[in-house]
Amino acid sequence: MKKNINFIIFLLILIIFNQCGYRLTGTGKQIPDHIKTIAIPNFVNKTTRYQAEQFVTNALREEFIKRSKLTLVDRVSRAQSVLEGNITRFDVIPVSYSSDATANLYRVTIVLNVRFIDIKTGKIIFENQNMSFTDTYVIDYGDFFSQETETLIKISGEFAASIVSTILENF
DSSP: OHHHHHHHHHHHHHHHHHHTTOOOTTOOOOSOTTOOEEEOOOOEEOSSSTTHHHHHHHHHHHHHHHHOSOEEESOGGGOSEEEEEEEEEEEEEEEEEOTTSOEEEEEEEEEEEEEEEETTTOOEEEEEEEEEEEEEEEOOSSOHHHHHHHHHHHHHHHHHHHHHHHHHHTO
């Protein structure tokens, strides 16, 4: 009798979790089964920040290789899907100053438009026209531009991780 009650409780728990939408991470089904390849052409840089599109595009390519089952191809003509976008804003703003009135803490903001498209159907699987990522960095009497570049690389990685998670896990 006790085994039957435990079994019934176990079944009720399974039913409750199933009904409330509980699921394991990564089981989203946003990418159609027929898509096996992806092309990620260089993003268009509409800012004055030199090479920003290279950092963003490379971070996205690396993240898709690490986290998805899609095969990255070098041309859109060989792909079943495409991830494309552009960088619309890149700002570097001083937010703190040292005792000698020189900026020592900067906030970097990058804003992007992104689309993930099923080439076969022409359907837009994911789109966000105003993704914004921000980070700060400190100047330690070093080279301003190299520290800005390091921050851009870091922000690009965060952006890539967020986009890939959104596309793969259907959040």
